[in-house]
Amino acid sequence: MIRFAHASKRYPPGMDALSDVSFDVAAGELVAVGGHSGAGKSTLLKLIAAIERPTGGAVLVQGQNIGSLKRNAIPYLRRNLGVVFQDQKLLFDRNAFENVMLPLTISGFPPHEAKRRAQAALDKVGLLARMKAMPIMLSGGEQQRLAIARAVVSRPSLLLADEPTAHLDAETAADVARIFLDFQAVGVTVLIATYDTNLFPRARRLVLDHGRLK
Amino acid sequence: MSVWLPQHVDAFRTAMRRLLASPVNTLLSLLAIGVALALPAGGQMLVNNALQLARNSAPTPQISLFMKLDAAGSASEDIETRLQHHPDVKVARFIPREETLARMKTREGLADVIEALPKNPFPDAFVVLPVDDRPEAMERLADDLRTLPGVAQVQLDSDWARRLEALLKIGRTGVLLLALLLGVGLVAITFNTIRLQVMTRRAEIELSRLLGATDAFIRRPFTYFGIMLGLAGGVTAWLIVAAATWWLGAPIAEFAKLYSIDFTLHPLSALDSTLLLIVAAVLGWLGASLSLRQHLGDN
Numbered sequence: 001m002i003r004f005a006h007a008s009k010r011y012p013p014g015m016d017a018l019s020d021v022s023f024d025v026a027a028g029e030l031v032a033v034g035g036h037s038g039a040g041k042s043t044l045l046k047l048i049a050a051i052e053r054p055t056g057g058a059v060l061v062q063g064q065n066i067g068s069l070k071r072n073a074i075p076y077l078r079r080n081l082g083v084v085f086q087d088q089k090l091l092f093d094r095n096a097f098e099n100v101m102l103p104l105t106i107s108g109f110p111p112h113e114a115k116r117r118a119q120a121a122l123d124k125v126g127l128l129a130r131m132k133a134m135p136i137m138l139s140g141g142e143q144q145r146l147a148i149a150r151a152v153v154s155r156p157s158l159l160l161a162d163e164p165t166a167h168l169d170a171e172t173a174a175d176v177a178r179i180f181l182d183f184q185a186v187g188v189t190v191l192i193a194t195y196d197t198n199l200f201p202r203a204r205r206l207v208l209d210h211g212r213l214k
Numbered sequence: 215m216s217v218w219l220p221q222h223v224d225a226f227r228t229a230m231r232r233l234l235a236s237p238v239n240t241l242l243s244l245l246a247i248g249v250a251l252a253l254p255a256g257g258q259m260l261v262n263n264a265l266q267l268a269r270n271s272a273p274t275p276q277i278s279l280f281m282k283l284d285a286a287g288s289a290s291e292d293i294e295t296r297l298q299h300h301p302d303v304k305v306a307r308f309i310p311r312e313e314t315l316a317r318m319k320t321r322e323g324l325a326d327v328i329e330a331l332p333k334n335p336f337p338d339a340f341v342v343l344p345v346d347d348r349p350e351a352m353e354r355l356a357d358d359l360r361t362l363p364g365v366a367q368v369q370l371d372s373d374w375a376r377r378l379e380a381l382l383k384i385g386r387t388g389v390l391l392l393a394l395l396l397g398v399g400l401v402a403i404t405f406n407t408i409r410l411q412v413m414t415r416r417a418e419i420e421l422s423r424l425l426g427a428t429d430a431f432i433r434r435p436f437t438y439f440g441i442m443l444g445l446a447g448g449v450t451a452w453l454i455v456a457a458a459t460w461w462l463g464a465p466i467a468e469f470a471k472l473y474s475i476d477f478t479l480h481p482l483s484a485l486d487s488t489l490l491l492i493v494a495a496v497l498g499w500l501g502a503s504l505s506l507r508q509h510l511g512d513n
């Protein structure tokens with residue numbers, strides 16, 4: 001599903017965020033990527049989503065080489081992934097339902113089917129009753145769950161989450177973590193970047209230290 | 215088709231929502247575009263009307279030939295035969311001075327004056343239709359006729375109308391030039407409006423890219439926005455011109471009646487109206503496309 005082969009990422013002017021990282025993730029695995037702040041966790045996820053390109057080595061996602069992927073092929077790669085961004089990137093001028101609809105609109109889903117799916121995704125994260133609420137009216141944990149609903153609405157086979165439990169109290173964090181376990185249980189490959197890998201005791205752990213795998 | 219159509223409908227709705235989301239901005243843009251387009255459109259309307267007036271007033275170019283007052287009746291007969299055999303004359307109609315006098319007497323107000331005159335003040339006259347009615351040919355024929363014996367005066371009746379027509383053709387070029395300049399202005403207006411739209415929607419655009427939106431998907435609502443802005447501006451311009459036509463119609467009809475000219479101000483023709491809307495939409499599209507190329511970039 002995912003293969004990093006001696007992959008490295010150097011941000012200009014000369015910041016090495018990842019150095020010589022190699023690992024494989026099989027379909028259906030649950031992986032927790034740990035490490036200190038600035039270790040390169042987000043960078044690793046960004047390489048998988050083709051938000052950044054490797055500056056050395058190779059990154060393969062679902063058989064496609066991120067380093068040499070054509071610009072016009074990137075959208076189609078991204079439609080097969082669900083991403084929960086570290087800064088969530090919710091749109092604050094649309095309600096919860098419209099935020100979740102966006103990926104489906106983008107991939108050209110038939111409207112009726114899209115509506116059903118968006119409601120199902122909101123239901124899955126326990127936000128169906130709040131579908132008309134604007135993001136600003138939601139609590140931190142609810143916003144986090146909304147971001148998750150948007151990531152899973154198009155039923156991707158690969159789910160990436162960047163610090164989905166940050167800033168949440170222990171109980172809410174456990175709730176959110178359970179959602180990811182549920183997705184893994186139905187066959188979705190899940191990669192979670194988190195400083196608190198204890199939330200995912202059954203997950204395979206990859207720990208980064210200054211851009212290198214420990 | 216199952217994907218293509220809903221996506222376009224969706225982009226259209228999005229564009230519509232954005233237009234309505236900032237009604238004041240939209241209204242100001244529409245006014246700016248409307249006024250910019252109304253100037254050449256109105257100019258076109260006026261020039262067309264004036265051209266029509268010029269043509270109606272001089273339906274056929276003709277030459278009037280007046281005999282000397284003291285010329286004998288035989289002189290007129292002589293001229294008549296000469297005219298009938300002249301190779302450049304198509305038709306020559308003789309108007310005897312008595313006929314002119316009788317006609318003038320029927321004119322209200324003139325009868326008394328003419329009655330008071332000791333003798334007929336009107337000369338024998340001919341109306342000449344030339345074979346070749348181009349201005350140069352007519353001028354040559356007129357010069358030729360002036361040399362005939364007993365002829366007092368030769369007049370090109372359609373002269374002023376032709377000059378007016380020539381002038382109006384220059385006017386039409388002016389309208390075209392104006393349209394060109396203001397068209398550039400319209401492109402600049404949409405360019406800037408779309409630039410602002412892109413700037414306020416940066417977050418949405420960036421997120422859409424991250425969620426797998428193609429360039430076409432991101433551009434589409436903005437392109438529709440530009441086209442709709444142009445089109446709505448065209449409609450505004452049309453309304454402005456229509457209002458001006460309606461406003462001017464009554465006083466012009468009054469004026470025309472006063473001078474017994476058969477003339478009513480016509481609104482923009484269906485063809486010109488359609489053209490106006492198409493040009494407006496195309497310019498809106500052009501402004502949007504240029505702006506998107508500049509501001510969406512390919513990051």
Ligand SMILES: Nc1ncnc2c1ncn2[C@@H]1O[C@H](COP(=O)(O)OP(=O)(O)OP(=O)(O)O)[C@@H](O)[C@H]1O
Pocket residue numbers: 011012015016017035036037038039040041042043044086
């Ligand atoms: N766009 C960028 N340009 C330059 N340097 C960057 C950029 N993004 C990240 N970095 C640097 O790369 C390193 C790794 O960043 P990254 O965001 O991957 O860390 P992280 O493990 O996600 O940290 P955190 O837990 O704080 O989110 C950091 O030192 C960061 O300063």
Ligand SMILES: [Mg+2]
Pocket residue numbers: 041042043086162
């Ligand atoms: Mg990070």
